[in-house]
Amino acid sequence: MTERSAAVFIQAWWRGTLVRRTLLHAALRAWIIQCWWRQVLAKLLAKRRRMVLEFYVQQEWAAVRLQSWVRMWHVRRCYCRLLNAVRIIQVYWRWHSCHSRGFIEGHYELKENQLNVQLEISLGSQACKVQQCIPLPLKE
Numbered sequence: 001m002t003e004r005s006a007a008v009f010i011q012a013w014w015r016g017t018l019v020r021r022t023l024l025h026a027a028l029r030a031w032i033i034q035c036w037w038r039q040v041l042a043k044l045l046a047k048r049r050r051m052v053l054e055f056y057v058q059q060e061w062a063a064v065r066l067q068s069w070v071r072m073w074h075v076r077r078c079y080c081r082l083l084n085a086v087r088i089i090q091v092y093w094r095w096h097s098c099h100s101r102g103f104i105e106g107h108y109e110l111k112e113n114q115l116n117v118q119l120e121i122s123l124g125s126q127a128c129k130v131q132q133c134i135p136l137p138l139k140e
Contacts, residue, residue: 078137082115093121106130 001009086108093104106119119130 075136079110082134082136086115086117093119110136
């Protein structure tokens with residue numbers, strides 16, 4: 001081998017080494033950028049999932065709250081009807097007792113899901129006791 005061909009061989013080997021080193025550095029840089037980008041995408045995906053989950057929870061709570069309000073409205077409406085009926089009965093009995101010289105004693109109490117009504121009606125020598133438990137339509 002001559003000096004010239006040896007020098008050309010060494011130069012070719014050195015240039016190849018530089019090219020391979022440059023390509024290796026470029027590949028490592030590209031790999032680092034790809035890893036960073038995958039992390040960014042994973043964070044964005046996690047953020048989107050969390051937002052979707054929060055939106056779902058918000059919708060579920062809104063539905064539960066609305067159902068609760070509707071149930072409350074329904075129960076309150078039933079309770080007000082019963083209360084109004086009791087008041088009407090009381091007014092009529094009081095009017096009747098005033099006109100017949102008798103009297104009506106009674107009370108009612110509301111326990112959990114039922115209305116207990118106790119009435120004692122006295123008309124002169126006659127007495128009548130009425131006790132009734134009216135279940136209220138409550139959902140538990």
